[in-house]
Every structure is written in C-alpha cells, then in structure tokens.
Amino acid sequence: MTPPTHPSRRTVVTALGAAGFVALPAWPGTAHAADGPVLDTHPATEPSGTHVRDVGGTNVVFRYGVVLPAFDGWRTHEPTREYLSLDRRWRFRFDPRDQGLDESWQYPDLDDRAWGLIDVPSAWDLLDTPGFGSQTGPFGKGTAFADGYAWYRTVVDVPASWRARHVRIAFLAAGYSAEVWLDGVHLGKHEGANSPFALPVGGALRPGTRQTLAVRVFRRASYTDYTATTFRPVTDDHEIPYKPVDYWPYAGLTRSAWIEAVPRVTVAKLLVAGANGRLEARAIVENHGDSDFDGWLTLDPGRESGARPAVVPARIAARSAGVVRVSVGVPRAPRWSPAAPHTLTARATLTARRPSGPRVDTLSTRYGIRELTTEDAQLRLNGKPLFLKGLNWHEETAAHGRAMTPAEYDRELAHITAVGANYIRNCVYNRHPYVYDWADEHGVLVMDDIDTMWLNTAQEKLQTERYGLARALALTMAWNQHNHPSVILWCLQNESEIDPEGAPVYRAWLADMKAAVKAVDLTARPVTWASSTSNDPAFDLADVIGFNEYFGYFYGKDADLGPTLDAVHAKYPGKPILITENGTWSVAGTHGPDTTEGTEEWQAARFTAHWTQVAERSEFVAGFTYWVLKDYKQRAGYNQSYNGISVMGLLTFAEERPKLVHEAFRKAVNPRS
Structure with missing residues (x-):
C-alpha cells in the first residue's frame, strides 16, 4: 500500500545543535470562514465567567456565579440529593443556516414532532456516516462532516419536592460549545469540547410541572471543503483549538448529562x-x-x-x-x-x-x-524515582466516537496495562471521569491535558490578556481532577507557536496557566507541557521539561535524540525531562526491511532506537510517551487516502489488532522496574 501523501503527525523539534526541522503549514492569523461556513459568536470574555476567589484562605473556582461543583453524580448518588438522568433519546435537528433562534426552537411550544432522534450521550458524527471506522471508507461524507449548529430538545417532569432545592443541570461534555434553555429561559453558554459544566437553573425552574430543555450545540467546520485538493481551513481566534488539528473534533452531547437537586445548604466540592x-x-x-x-x-x-x-x-x-x-x-x-x-x-x-x-x-x-516530588532531576513517588513508560491515546472507538461505553473504556484501557505501560498522557483534552477512576483503581499514572493545541502567538496573547478560555480550561482541569492520586502531572499546552519575537507572549501565557493550576492544587503537582522544541524559551518555568521529538522521521537522525537529551540536561540540570511524544507510522500488514518507511518493521525499529537512548538516561529522563496507543481519526487535511485515519498506533483503529511495534513496546524494559 502506498504511504500517505502527507505525514500523519506534524511537529517541530529544534534540537540543541541539530540541523534540520520540518515547518508546520501556514495558517490564517485571524478568524476566517470563506465560502460560507458558520462561525459561532463570542462575548468579550469566555462565556462561563470562570475565576478563582480566595474564600477563607482557600482558592475556590467559580463558574456561572456559583462554585464549580463536583461531577460525581454520573456514578455516585448522594442520599441527600435527587437526580434526574438526561441520558435518553432526544429530539434532534441540524441548523446549518443558523435559523433556530429566529424561529424560537428554544421555546416549549415549538412543534418538534417532525425532528429526528438522537441518543444522549452520542456523537452526531456517528449518526449517519457509513464506513467511519474503515480505512477504505469515503472521506468527506456523512454526519461526521456536518458542522455549524444543531439542536437537542427533551421534556422533563420536575418533582414538586424541588421547590426547596438548589437545582443545576450538569453535562460531562458538549462539543464544541453549547447553549442551554429551560422553557425558553437562557441558562448559559459553555465553551470547550471536553470539559464538564453545570448550570444553575434558578428562577427558570417550575417544580411540579413538565418543562422543555433545549440545547444548541456548535461545531466549527475544519475546512471549507473536505474533498478539495487544496485545503482552505476555517479558523476562529477565540476557540481552542482555533484551527484544524490532527484529532477528530467529535460533536454533540458526547457524555452523560443529568439534573441534580441539592439542599440549599450544600457541600459543592470536597478537596x-x-x-x-x-x-x-x-x-x-x-x-x-x-x-x-x-x-x-x-x-x-x-x-x-x-x-x-x-x-x-x-x-x-x-x-x-x-x-x-x-x-x-x-x-x-x-x-x-x-x-x-x-x-x-x-x-x-x-x-x-x-x-x-x-x-x-x-x-x-x-x-x-x-507523596509526589521532583528533585535531583527525578520525578519521585513516595520517595522512589519514577520512570514513566507511557502512551498517548485518543478517547474514541469506531462504533461510538468519543461517546464511549464503560465496556469500551475497559477494553481500550486494558491495552495499556497489557503492554506494561505504567502511565498515560491524556493528549490533548480532559477525559471522561471514568478514566481517572479507572487509573486510580489500576495504578496507572496520568498526565492530564487541556485543549490548548497549536495556538499561535496572536491566540496566546488573546487568551492571556482578554478572552481567558485557556486559563479557564487549566483551572477546571486542576479543580475537577484534584483528588485523583493517579494524576501526577498537569500539561499546559501541545506544540503551540514559539515565535522568536513572541517569546514574552508565550512565556506570559504559560505562566498564567501555571499560576491557575497551582492556585487550586493543594498537592502541588508538577507542571509541564508538550513543547514543539527541545530549546523552549520557557523551560525554566516548567517543573518537568516535556517536549515532542520525531528524530529520524521528520528531521535529523534517530541517533540525534541522545545528544539532545544530554544538552537539555546540561542546561537544566535539576529538572526531570519527559519525552511527551515520539513515534512513526505503519500500515498494518505491510512488511519489509526495517529501513523501508511505512512497514511494521520500520515503525518498530524506530521505537526501539528512541527508547534505548531514553532508557540509558533514566537518571535524569523521567519517561517516554509513545505516539500513540491506537490508530486514530482526524480531519486535519491529510490521511484522506485512509479515510482520515492516522496509522501511528500500536494497534489498528477499528479492529484494535496489534502491529509489530506493539510487541516491541511490550518488551521494552522499564529501567526503574
């Protein structure tokens, strides 16, 4: 099979002393929607009003004017509270011309009997996209490419007993953004495809009656035409990510939702x-x-x-x-x-x-x-040095996209322990709460990420100085995952732009997000990020130095990694170093010499070459994170010949069959074991 026309994973790592690099494609610097794709509207600052207040000496996260509550209601029902699940079949309609508001689709008297139906949770991508999980499926067709607005409606019977209660509606995810109405009363808007949110109902609630809940979800198009030979990206300065990225932006109410009625005096959060x-x-x-x-x-x-x-x-x-x-x-x-x-x-x-x-x-x-510490260039747990043998992974299956079932999580996560990994990186967004619970119970360490991928200097400046969505994502990550012992690292960004003239902006952006997570984390977990370069001008701000590297694939030679690690260590001798990404690709079933790009043998050999150089330096390198557990879907303008499937995994996408690199990874001995 012919290798992909374009690489499956684009990155830049400028090694200290290394000569070559591959540049990212040029992207528009401002919001652009040529030929008609709809862009969402944005207020002056991110819509939830996420911020921190000092309450009696403890920093508390507020959102929508109230404390950001615990989201354990998806699995734990407290005896003092009442819960009404919204996991059900909803009325559903696409709104490609953005006519729903003008036609009052949010109001209870709308006749929606002719609308379609959709399950919550689910991704509307899988509503009608034949061959979505196949490498030979038709790219650019089906609801996987339906962008803009879509509406959800359902009715709820509100118990009369809720008159003396504080009531909120919780969503574990809505991609990319969502606005919510109860009987036509606007409750609020959320932005950020992979973070949970809860909206207080307030005076819109009418206990003892049947009320209509309406949700308008938005997803920006990635391109003006998904089947064109020349890709014209659609971007929005305010969104994160602001441009097409190489993972799939699943749309809709992709995780569970419920209504929670709590006492008027309530424990909102327990840190x-x-x-x-x-x-x-x-x-x-x-x-x-x-x-x-x-x-x-x-x-x-x-x-x-x-x-x-x-x-x-x-x-x-x-x-x-x-x-x-x-x-x-x-x-x-x-x-x-x-x-x-x-x-x-x-x-x-x-x-x-x-x-x-x-x-x-x-x-x-x-x-x-x-106890978690960083000292003497080592990451230590309970006083013992750690070496993180890890995997990046994307939260998706061919059957359900990002709306995975518990059985799918169990099967997917079992692949991680089967290859002897002790660590996962949640690239590049928060996961369903099930994942953090699973990691706690199975002893798998976690680096948690947010959606701040591939921002440029203009967006970094906008987020820091005005819009504040990056800060909100960082705050809510640390707040929501705070109590999980498996979570040991906060990751602030992935491969965002470091313009030489914009380095002060980049540093200020990272410092702002670092201050946010440090403000609310009582355990002072280390902070890192997945830099696009081994010569990052802000590494002095990191507790653990993290960078992505693709030596011998996009630039340089495999053997350049060791000298690069030595140079970084010499510059920052007290800081642990973590390889946050490394990998290559192969088409499953393609065999040949390990010098032939695209064969399973080549992919496995490239992993072994990099692993060996890292493991030899375990006295100051804290770990290695392979890209990636499983082949994954993306809409980033390459791999269309494989129906948008990036073939960089240890396993295939739909069938989850192992490639040769799977066994090579399994056999790699953890130097701290």
Whole structure:
C-alpha cells in the first residue's frame, strides 16, 4: 500500500545543535470562514465567567456565579440529593443556516414532532456516516462532516419536592460549545469540547410541572471543503483549538448529562490531599438560603484510614460560600502506588445545630495517600524515582466516537496495562471521569491535558490578556481532577507557536496557566507541557521539561535524540525531562526491511532506537510517551487516502489488532522496574 501523501503527525523539534526541522503549514492569523461556513459568536470574555476567589484562605473556582461543583453524580448518588438522568433519546435537528433562534426552537411550544432522534450521550458524527471506522471508507461524507449548529430538545417532569432545592443541570461534555434553555429561559453558554459544566437553573425552574430543555450545540467546520485538493481551513481566534488539528473534533452531547437537586445548604466540592500520614480536606459549602447556617461538618476519612471521623463547626452566611477546613491524622492508611493502588473514600456530612443533629447534605470523594516530588532531576513517588513508560491515546472507538461505553473504556484501557505501560498522557483534552477512576483503581499514572493545541502567538496573547478560555480550561482541569492520586502531572499546552519575537507572549501565557493550576492544587503537582522544541524559551518555568521529538522521521537522525537529551540536561540540570511524544507510522500488514518507511518493521525499529537512548538516561529522563496507543481519526487535511485515519498506533483503529511495534513496546524494559 502506498504511504500517505502527507505525514500523519506534524511537529517541530529544534534540537540543541541539530540541523534540520520540518515547518508546520501556514495558517490564517485571524478568524476566517470563506465560502460560507458558520462561525459561532463570542462575548468579550469566555462565556462561563470562570475565576478563582480566595474564600477563607482557600482558592475556590467559580463558574456561572456559583462554585464549580463536583461531577460525581454520573456514578455516585448522594442520599441527600435527587437526580434526574438526561441520558435518553432526544429530539434532534441540524441548523446549518443558523435559523433556530429566529424561529424560537428554544421555546416549549415549538412543534418538534417532525425532528429526528438522537441518543444522549452520542456523537452526531456517528449518526449517519457509513464506513467511519474503515480505512477504505469515503472521506468527506456523512454526519461526521456536518458542522455549524444543531439542536437537542427533551421534556422533563420536575418533582414538586424541588421547590426547596438548589437545582443545576450538569453535562460531562458538549462539543464544541453549547447553549442551554429551560422553557425558553437562557441558562448559559459553555465553551470547550471536553470539559464538564453545570448550570444553575434558578428562577427558570417550575417544580411540579413538565418543562422543555433545549440545547444548541456548535461545531466549527475544519475546512471549507473536505474533498478539495487544496485545503482552505476555517479558523476562529477565540476557540481552542482555533484551527484544524490532527484529532477528530467529535460533536454533540458526547457524555452523560443529568439534573441534580441539592439542599440549599450544600457541600459543592470536597478537596482532599493525602500525604505524610495526614489527610487535609477543604469542604466548600454553599448556602443558597436566606438564613445563615450554623451547624457542623463531619469528615469521615474512610474505613481503611485507621482514623476516626473529625467534627468541626460550619458557619456559612446566607447567600454565600464558605470553606470548612479539616485535618485528620491517618498514619495507618495504606499508600497509593502503581504496585499497590489503594484508594479510600472520604465523606463530608453537614448537620444542623449539633453533630448528631439532622443531616443536611453529604458529599463523598475517592482519594489516595501518596507523596509526589521532583528533585535531583527525578520525578519521585513516595520517595522512589519514577520512570514513566507511557502512551498517548485518543478517547474514541469506531462504533461510538468519543461517546464511549464503560465496556469500551475497559477494553481500550486494558491495552495499556497489557503492554506494561505504567502511565498515560491524556493528549490533548480532559477525559471522561471514568478514566481517572479507572487509573486510580489500576495504578496507572496520568498526565492530564487541556485543549490548548497549536495556538499561535496572536491566540496566546488573546487568551492571556482578554478572552481567558485557556486559563479557564487549566483551572477546571486542576479543580475537577484534584483528588485523583493517579494524576501526577498537569500539561499546559501541545506544540503551540514559539515565535522568536513572541517569546514574552508565550512565556506570559504559560505562566498564567501555571499560576491557575497551582492556585487550586493543594498537592502541588508538577507542571509541564508538550513543547514543539527541545530549546523552549520557557523551560525554566516548567517543573518537568516535556517536549515532542520525531528524530529520524521528520528531521535529523534517530541517533540525534541522545545528544539532545544530554544538552537539555546540561542546561537544566535539576529538572526531570519527559519525552511527551515520539513515534512513526505503519500500515498494518505491510512488511519489509526495517529501513523501508511505512512497514511494521520500520515503525518498530524506530521505537526501539528512541527508547534505548531514553532508557540509558533514566537518571535524569523521567519517561517516554509513545505516539500513540491506537490508530486514530482526524480531519486535519491529510490521511484522506485512509479515510482520515492516522496509522501511528500500536494497534489498528477499528479492529484494535496489534502491529509489530506493539510487541516491541511490550518488551521494552522499564529501567526503574
């Protein structure tokens, strides 16, 4: 089979002292929508109003005017709360000409009986796209290429008992952006395809009645014409990513949604940090009532902690938020590690008047006891140096796109442990909460990412100085994944532009996002990013130096990697180094000499050459992240000959069959094992 006309993965790594590099294609510097593709509208700043406030000495994330709550309702139903699942079949209609608002599609009296139907969760890409998972399928046809606006509608019977409740509607994801109405009342807009959001319902709720929920979802087109020989990209300065990228931008309500009714005095979020024999907890309590709350909070550190529950006063003024701090010694609690992934469950219980008084609200969270440090150019867990044998992976299957089922997650993630990996990089977006729970339970370490991929200097400046979506994504990543012991690294960006004249802008952008995650992370996890160069002008800001490298593929020779690592270490001798991407490609079933590009043998040999150089330097290189676990779909303007499938995986896309590199990766010995 003929190799792809264009490379499957584009990157630039300027090695210290290396001669060659391959440039990224030129992209428009400003928003562009030629020949009619619809662009979404944007307010002056990102629409959720995400920000941090100091509440009693604890930094708390607010969004839509309230505390950003825990999203455990997808799996855990607290006994003090009521839940109404929105995972069901909704009415659905594409709106390619953006006529829905003018025609009042958000209002309850609309006759939508002629609309189509769609499941929530699902990606509308898979609604009608024959051959989506096949390398020989027709690229550019079907709902996988339906862009612009689409509308969802459903009706809900609101219990009369919710009159005395604070009610919010939670969505685990909506790609790319979503606006929500209840009986025609606009509740808010969310931007960011892969991060959860919750909208307070407020006065739009009419308990004891049937109400109509309408959601308008938007996805920007990647190109003006997906089948043209010359690609004309569609971009938007405000969006992240702002231009076509080489993964699939699945559209729709791709993860679970529900309505949650909580007491007016409620534990919105429970932050915990377990280390060195202690559990430090912050219960963020909201009082939506008109009266001050004067009660107690009991923190139970969990059955296996060896500690008794702690009881402290909880006084929260009316119409405000407060933080109740609790510190509990847990000297006999087992530590969490990849070899022994012990998790515990902490539960916060609010009671009125006295500790044994009426229960007002509860919130539980899983956590682990572990110590994470960076020192002497090493990443250490519980005092022992780590070497991360890892994989990048994309959250998708041929059958369901990004709306994966639990069985699909179990099968997909099992591939990671089967090859002896101890670490995954969530390139380049947050995953479903199932993934973090799975990693906690299976002892797999995680680097969590956000969608800040391939920004240029103009977008970095816009995000830092005005729009603030990059900061919001960083804040919510750290806030939402805070309690997971498996999450050990925050990744701020992937291969974004470092213009020599724009280096101060780039540094300010990274510093802004780093400050955001550090502000809310009680455990002070290390911060890194997947740089496009080994000579990044902001590496001094990183706790762990991370860069993508493709020596011997896009530029230079395989053997250039070792000297490059040595040069980076010499410049930053105290910092661990992490290879955040490396890989090549092969078409499954194509065999030949390991010097012939595109054969399985060539792909496996290139991995081994790079792995060997990294493993030999494990005293200062903290790990290696292969690109990528499985072949994956993308709309980035190349690989159309394979129906948009990038063939860089250890496994094939739809069938998940192993290539030779799968066995080479499995046999690679972790130097810290």
